[in-house]
Structure formats: structure tokens, C-alpha cells
Amino acid sequence: MARFVPFFDSVESTALYMKSSSLTKLLLGLAVVLTIVSVITVFLYTTDLAFSVWEHLSAAPLPIRLAYGLLALLVGAVVLWLLVKLFRPAPARPQRQIRSEDDLLDYINELQAQGIDTDSAMKELATLSQRKQAGEIHIALCGDISTGKSSLIKALLPQHDVQTSPVGGSTREIARYQWTSPAGDRLIISDLPGLNEADGELDAVTLEESARSHVVIFLVDGDLTRDQYKVLQNLLDLKKPLILALNKTDQLEETEKKLVSDQLRKRLPRQDNVAIALISTGGEEDVIQVAADGSEQHLTRPRKPDVADLAKALQKMLDNDPQTLNELRDAAVFTLAQNKLDRQALAFRRQKADEIIEKYSRRAMLGAMAAVTPGSDILIQGVISYKMVRALAENYQAPVKAINIDRFLELASKHVTRTVPLVLAVTGNILKVFPGAGTLAGGVVHAIAYGLILESLGKAVSDTLAARGDLPPQPTLKLYEEKLGEDLESRAKRLAVYAIRQAGKH
Numbered sequence: 001m002a003r004f005v006p007f008f009d010s011v012e013s014t015a016l017y018m019k020s021s022s023l024t025k026l027l028l029g030l031a032v033v034l035t036i037v038s039v040i041t042v043f044l045y046t047t048d049l050a051f052s053v054w055e056h057l058s059a060a061p062l063p064i065r066l067a068y069g070l071l072a073l074l075v076g077a078v079v080l081w082l083l084v085k086l087f088r089p090a091p092a093r094p095q096r097q098i099r100s101e102d103d104l105l106d107y108i109n110e111l112q113a114q115g116i117d118t119d120s121a122m123k124e125l126a127t128l129s130q131r132k133q134a135g136e137i138h139i140a141l142c143g144d145i146s147t148g149k150s151s152l153i154k155a156l157l158p159q160h161d162v163q164t165s166p167v168g169g170s171t172r173e174i175a176r177y178q179w180t181s182p183a184g185d186r187l188i189i190s191d192l193p194g195l196n197e198a199d200g201e202l203d204a205v206t207l208e209e210s211a212r213s214h215v216v217i218f219l220v221d222g223d224l225t226r227d228q229y230k231v232l233q234n235l236l237d238l239k240k241p242l243i244l245a246l247n248k249t250d251q252l253e254e255t256e257k258k259l260v261s262d263q264l265r266k267r268l269p270r271q272d273n274v275a276i277a278l279i280s281t282g283g284e285e286d287v288i289q290v291a292a293d294g295s296e297q298h299l300t301r302p303r304k305p306d307v308a309d310l311a312k313a314l315q316k317m318l319d320n321d322p323q324t325l326n327e328l329r330d331a332a333v334f335t336l337a338q339n340k341l342d343r344q345a346l347a348f349r350r351q352k353a354d355e356i357i358e359k360y361s362r363r364a365m366l367g368a369m370a371a372v373t374p375g376s377d378i379l380i381q382g383v384i385s386y387k388m389v390r391a392l393a394e395n396y397q398a399p400v401k402a403i404n405i406d407r408f409l410e411l412a413s414k415h416v417t418r419t420v421p422l423v424l425a426v427t428g429n430i431l432k433v434f435p436g437a438g439t440l441a442g443g444v445v446h447a448i449a450y451g452l453i454l455e456s457l458g459k460a461v462s463d464t465l466a467a468r469g470d471l472p473p474q475p476t477l478k479l480y481e482e483k484l485g486e487d488l489e490s491r492a493k494r495l496a497v498y499a500i501r502q503a504g505k506h
């Protein structure tokens with residue numbers, strides 16, 4: 001069982017060690033001699049035994065020799081298997097693969113059984129089935145603010161009244177339009193809020209709707225920024241059919257157009273369902289009209305759009321096998337729903353982890369205050385920290401073996417010992433501000449220190465399990481030291497209130 005070294009242990013043992021160092025040396029020498037003698041004896045006995053077995057076997061008939069050999073092999077194999085099982089680290093939890101609606105429903109049921117909210121994923125499935133029934137093809141217009149998404153709708157559907165504006169963030173919610181392509185395909189085209197708006201709260205809406213569509217038209221008005229590239233990469237990872245449309249080409253010279261479009265082409269993979277189109281969605285321009293009498297008038301008039309290149313690229317994509325378009329869309333929606341479930345599950349487990357940490361830190365504090373003789377709480381804290389780490393691993397469904405928890409806590413106890421002076425100094429200081437705490441000080445200081453240590457250790461274990469799914473000791477312990485330093489004083493005060501209240505009850 002792992003030992004959770006209490007802080008006074010190290011101080012007392014230093015003094016003891018100095019007094020008795022010569023006796024220790026003598027005892028150590030004796031122990032070494034005894035060990036060597038016993039190793040030699042065991043070696044002699046085993047070789048003697050092996051030789052005598054060998055002699056008996058040589059004289060025995062072949063079947064007996066064979067049976068003996070097989071038995072020995074079997075025993076060896078069992079021992080080896082046991083050793084491997086015990087010491088091999090547990091394999092990391094495999095990433096869940098969602099390939100179909102059934103896989104997703106299994107995942108939903110599993111999480112529901114644990115009390116995790118699955119509404120958002122269910123809504124995705126409902127929307128998907130609704131769209132499938134309607135047999136609609138969805139096109140999403142995605143891109144940074146003011147890249148001309150709404151102007152594109154205007155260019156495609158001049159009869160609609162679509163809001164465009166030189167001020168970014170003019171489209172605040174998804175607006176859907178029906179459009180019949182020149183080849184007669186009936187499409188739903190969604191004008192989405194622009195990405196990277198200063199307030200930035202609508203990015204998720206846009207990215208989610210892009211995942212739900214069959215084709216994404218991603219508008220840019222120049223070379224890609226890092227954020228734009230990230231979004232594109234994300235869509236490509238989802239295998240989303242994609243048209244990168246370079247807009248506002250009316251502002252560029254022919255040589256500039258070629259330069260920018262070549263650059264964009266280089267940034268995209270060469271594959272069938274990714275295309276580039278050069279367009280000009282028009283928008284409006286300010287002009288000065290000079291009348292016959294020489295007077296000037298400022299007017300805004302629409303620019304002539306040219307989106308033929310885009311319409312061609314889109315038609316080419318739609319002419320592809322509709323079955324494949326649907327399958328790709330479904331797969332992207334499953335991924336979207338899975339991500340939502342993963343996020344819900346993680347939030348739920350993090351909250352549970354906090355409850356576990358609080359429960360065990362309080363137990364550690366009570367254990368420290370109830371300790372009858374100095375040092376009798378070593379065992380209590382060892383058991384408590386072991387139980388806490390095991391409960392956290394179970395909570396995150398991480399396959400951490402008992403032996404790994406033991407090993408981790410053994411290493412942890414060294415780190416804990418190192419951080420104890422700091423914890424004690426802070427705890428002592430904090431207690432000064434609590435009137436009347438002086439009379440209780442001994443046990444209470446001890447209890448708060450344990451509470452802080454368990455809490456920090458628990459947080460480090462929880463964060464590591466949440467992020468990695470297992471418990472590598474070194475990074476976890478580094479995190480423990482960071483966690484210990486975080487809001488140390490305010491945490492100490494909070495625990496002090498609890499410890500003093502508990503001490504008052506006894």
C-alpha cells in the first residue's frame with residue numbers, strides 16, 4: 001500500500017538518524033552478509049534439486065519425461081502470463097468510432113444511463129432525419145465577416161431582400177434561401193454569421209451549420225489567415241466537399257488575381273471534392289454623378305456581380321453521386337453529434353471528479369484530526385489517497401491498474417514531502433486570522449495541510465485523466481505542484497473554516 005508521508009515524519013527522522021548512524025551502519029553490514037549467504041544457500045539447494053530431478057527423469061520412461069516437460073512448460077507459461085498481466089500498463093482506452101446512426105445511438109444510450117445530458121446530440125439526429133425526409137441539398141456559406149456571403153445570396157437570388165453591410169457582423173443568425181441552380185437542382189443555401197467577429201460568439205453556430213451541410217462555400221477576399229486555414233483544415237478533416245471562393249476580384253489586377261489564386265491552390269489538397277472559384281459578388285459602390293449643370297451628387301449603386309465560376313464548380317460537385325454526398329454529410333453530422341456528447345460527458349465527469357476530491361480531502365482532514373498517536377494517520381492518509389485516485393480513474397473510465405496507482409502514490413509521497421514546508425507556512429499564517437484557533441492549532445494545522453495536499457493531488461490527477469485518459473506519474477506530479485500553488489491562501493482559508501468547525505464538534 002502506498003504511503004502518504006506526513007510532514008512531521010521527515011523532521012523527526014532526521015534527528016533520529018544522526019544519533020543512530022553508527023548502529024545503522026553495523027546493522028546494514030550484517031544484513032548484507034546475511035543476504036549474500038542466503039542467496040548462495042538458495043542457489044546451491046536449487047541446483048542440487050534440479051540435478052536430482054534431472055537424474056530421476058533421465059531414468060524415467062519417455063512418456064513420463066514428456067509429461068513432466070509439458071507440465072513444466074505450462075507452469076512457466078502461467079507464471080509469465082501472471083507477471084505480464086500484473087506489470088504491463090493497461091492499454092489506453094480506444095477512441096470510440098462512430099460510423100453509423102446505430103453507433104451514435106449506442107453512445108447516447110450509454111451516456112443517458114450514466115445520467116449525462118444527451119439532448120444536443122439527439123437534436124442533431126432529429127434535424128438530420130428531417131432533412132433526409134425533405135430530400136434537401138444544403139449549401140453553407142461560410143467565411144470571415146464582410147467577405148461577401150450575403151452579397152453572394154443577392155447575386156444568386158436578386159429577387160430576395162438580403163441584408164449586406166460594410167460593417168462586419170451584419171448577419172446575426174442563419175438565414176436559409178431556396179435556390180434552383182441553372183441545371184435545375186433545388187438547393188437550400190444558408191447565409192451564416194461571419195467568423196472572427198470581434199465579439200466572436202457566433203463562430204460555433206457557423207461551424208456547426210457547415211458540418212450539417214452537403215457542400216461548404218468558404219469565402220475569402222485574399223490569402224488565408226491562420227484562423228481561416230484552421231477552419232478549412234477542420235472542414236477538410238470532416239471530408240466536407242468544399243469550394244474556396246476568392247471574392248472581390250474586381251479589386252485585383254489580373255496578375256494579382258493569379259498570384260492569390262495560385263497561393264490558395266497551394267494551401268489546399270488536390271482532391272475531387274475541393275475546388276477554387278474566383279468571383280465578384282458585387283456589393284455596392286459609391287459613385288459621384290455629375291449633372292449637366294456641373295452639380296455633383298453622391299450615389300451608391302450596385303456593382304455587377306460575376307459568380308459564374310462558382311456556379312460551375314458547385315454544379316460539378318452536385319453532379320457527383322448524390323449517395324456519396326449524403327453519406328459524407330451524415331458522417332460529418334455523426335462526428336458533430338459525437339463531439340457534443342464527448343463535451344457533455346467530460347463536463348459531467350469533471351463535476352463528479354470535483355465532488356470526489358472534496359469528499360476525500362474532507363475525509364483526510366477528519367482522519368488527521370482523529371489521529372490518536374502521532375503517525376497513526378500515515379495509514380489513514382495512504383488509504384484515503386489510494387481510494388481517491390481509484391475513484392477518479394473509475395470516474396473517467398480510465399484503465400488505471402491498482403499497481404499503477406500504488407506506484408504513482410509512492411512517487412507522489414516524495415513530492416508531497418518536498419512541498420510540506422510551504423503548505424505548513426501558509427496554513428500557520430492563515431490560522432492567525434481565526435480567533436480562538438490557537439487552542440486547537442496542532443490537529444487543525446495538520447488537518448488543513450492534509451486537505452490542501454489531497455485537494456491539489458486530486459485536481460492534478462483529475463486534469464491528467466481528463467486530458468490523457470491515463471496517469472503518467474511525472475506530468476501528473478508536475479501538475480500537482482502547480483495546483484498546490486494555485487490560490488493556496490484562499491483555499492487554506494476555506495479548509496480552515498471547515499477544520500475549525502469540525503474541531504469544535506469534538
Ligand SMILES: Nc1nc2c(ncn2[C@@H]2O[C@H](COP(=O)(O)OP(=O)(O)OP(=O)(O)O)[C@@H](O)[C@H]2O)c(=O)[nH]1
Nearest residue numbers: 146148149150151165169170171194281282283284
Ligand atoms: N469590392 C467588392 N466589394 C464587395 C463585393 N461583394 C461584397 N462587397 C462589399 O463587402 C461588404 C460586406 O458584404 P456582405 O455581403 O455584407 O458580407 P458578409 O460576409 O455577409 O458580412 P457579415 O454578414 O457581416 O459576416 C459590403 O460593403 C459589400 O458591398 C465585391 O465583389 N467586390
Ligand SMILES: [Mg+2]
Nearest residue numbers: 149150170171
Ligand atoms: Mg452577411
